Amino acid sequence: MSSSITAGTPLKVGAIVASSQLWEVPSQVTFRLFDSATAVNPVTSQAFDAGLWFSGGQFLAGKTVRVSASFTNTDDLDMSKPLWLETVIDGTLIGSRQELVAEAPPVVDISVENFIEARSGGFIFPDNTVQTTAGITTETDPNLAAHAANASAHHAPYTDAGAVAAIKAADGPGSGLDADLLDGQHASAFASAAHNHNADYVNVTGDTMTGKLIVNPASGTAADFHGYVEVRNSAGNSTVSINPVFGRIAFNDVDGHTRVYVAGNAGNGGRINLSNASNIVTARLKGDDSDGASFITLTDSAGTATIKIDAQEASGDGAEITMYNTGGTRTIQIDSDSGTQGGYIQLYDSAGNATITLDGETGGDGRITTQELAITGGSDFSEQFDINSPVTPVEAGMLVSIDPQNPGKLIPSNEPYDRKVAGIVSGAGGVKPGMMMGQSGTIADGEYPVALTGRVYALVDTREGGEIRPGDLLTTSSVPGHAMKATNAEKRSGAIIGKAMTSLKEGKGLVLVLVSLQ
Template sequence: MQKIFLQTALVIAFGSGIFSTTYAQVGIGTQMPDASAQLDIVSTTKGLLVPRMTTAQRTAVANPADGLLVYDTDSKHFWFYAGGSGWGKLDNEPFTLPYSATQSSTPGLMTITNQANGYAASFKVDQAVSTSAAVRGEVNSQFANFGAAGIYGIASGSVGQAGAFHASNPAGDGNGVVSIVEGTGDAVIAQAKQTGHAIYAAHTNAGNAINATISGAASGKVAFFGNTATNNTNNIVEINTQGKGNAFLANHRGTAGNIAVFQTAGTSVARIDRAGKGYFNDGTQNSGADLAEAFEVTDNIASYEPGDVLAIATEKDRTVEKSAGAYSTLVLGVYATKPGVLLTDQPVNVEMIDRVPMGVVGVIPTKVCTDGGAIHRGDLLVTSSRPGVAMKADPGQVKPGQVIGKALQNYSGDGVGKINVFVNVK
């Protein structure tokens, strides 16, 4: 390798228009340039003076090369040029706190990468009376592009959270996340592009998983659920409970309005008013087959069962008992198996465990016997001498108020059986 020693100065002469280049290591102030250096300058009294220029001159340099180094006389800093990143300042100021800096850099001003199992950065405000944040992010932009955010988190692994917040003090009363929007935008937007939930809320104690309220003079809705996918056949809202409480509770505490209104294409078709009365445009359809009313009984309610013929009790008002005696005019109805409509004088939240549903109109499975002869479809039925059991009536003996109803099935068996009867006491 050729080495050129220059003790004081190196002069390259150009003559007759001929330019020559020599490839060599150059040493200034040393006869032994470092093997790793193309230019080795050694001095204990002088330094290397790079080009000095103003900020305007520096930024006006045409097509600066990667690694170009200059001294900016305006900012009093060394600046280097990096292709793709632009000019960067070599800061000769020590990093002290509090620290503040302003710079323009498209790919970002700071990147910290930790390849071990630890934090890339950790910030803490350790002051019991502090009202400041450990980390504050702010973006000043007129665009709502994805990523234009005060804080932007990315989970690029196979699991991991893009953002996680933990209020770790069990005795504390702080919130996990607070979102406030002063403008017209949404406070929270959640979107799931695969099969996960857009929002998943769980509570492991006595609070609510979700608590939404409208306060003050606000005029908006507490919640709005909509389906804009016209071919989506799934339920808009689905409530599922495995506990023992109500699946749904609507509590109207206002002075006007309905508990519920149901619409089709914007037209109300059903509603339940504040008093609990239901209104249905096209009627109702129930799975039961009779109209019944809840009545108290004189004896132990456990001794009664569906199909019992019931009569007015003479010892207590608004009470029934099993019929006793043939052709009784006290007969009132039949213990209903599955009433379609159940009437009662009790509030809806009272469980009528001490009352029986007495069917008065409709098809009801009824206890019968053949004491009055074999029963055929269409026969009139009256009470028999067997408690709570009906029998075929003799039309010649029937008086007003004795007929329970008409048989819808034949019966000729021994003892007591059950057949469907159209109950309509006359």
């Protein structure tokens, strides 16, 4: 891009569009400028009403159409560096990204085949040259007089009486010039403006109609816009248009910009488009996304797709929902039917790399896969156990030991330095389990969460081991479910439940314990 063009200066941009790329009359064209050939986000963009180029369906008459405009959103551009242009029509990228070069801009003057456009003061021809009326000369045919003489000789001029006689003769026997055979019908067959029509008629001057309106399209290859119905407001802008050939209806705002577009024949099935105030299509509903299933696309205010909902991801598969960030990168995918037939959720980072996977069916089990797991609801690692305690009620903070009479189950501890000590019932002092494990329906399951590691409050009695201070090793005592300070070095091996993290000077109470069986 030449450095002689400064930021803020309007830049003329454009592209050549083949009519084969446009299977319907578009509503909006967007030009996007990028600072590299592979950049994801545009530096700036600008949308234009497609009616500037495609009004009346002219693009159907030839092979190509030039769409160009004065691009004014250039305030943030560094015009001393290369720029690339993308052309998007109704949300569809046309062609490939082109580099803008001041000496050879991508605007190519190719107009609709065999089309001459009238301009004020002259004409513009297919080669894009302009001829002013001042440069147009006229020539007189030297044989004009002879042609006129031949025309006169072909039939002598009618007299007044002769003209009336000829009309009467053509009107049929007995005609009194009463139009009794107009189009083969008597005048009484044609409704007047004062008539209240109950048949297939419409009076544009405000007459009432209780019947129906039928618009029949013409036959033939050039009937694309025959039978076209349009409703305009007082400003002359089209607010509703119906195309019966393609089965399409457009609802426009007061300025004529399409806001709701309904197509009964849009490729494979029906389609509904919704546009925002900037003429950008922000929602699309397709009745058939080439696989017979419906498809919904939602975009942000710039027209970038942020949510896609597919009722059938592929033939034989279930639904899929995909979400994208503002740069167009997929960040969330929800699949109702993964390769294992179960539900599937995938989360991605900003670069599109999968970081969290929730698989509803992996070898018959659910699975969560991630690099890092943060748990904020609790602070200990617990397993579920059944606890036999016929005398002492089970409560949070109790020390429990292995029950030698019932494999896989526990009992409240009740002897000093018990090497069968297994853990502490979690939940005392308001500190909950952070993670609980167990297998339902097996011996590795139970009613109570027992902390095997982590931080948990424990019931303590100082009457046997004395005052407890942070760092003291704790073991079981003779008081059921209560811990004491382990003072006997010989007995405490294999009977330690963990280390005290808080103190208790005397009596019974709760002490925070860092569980570490040893």
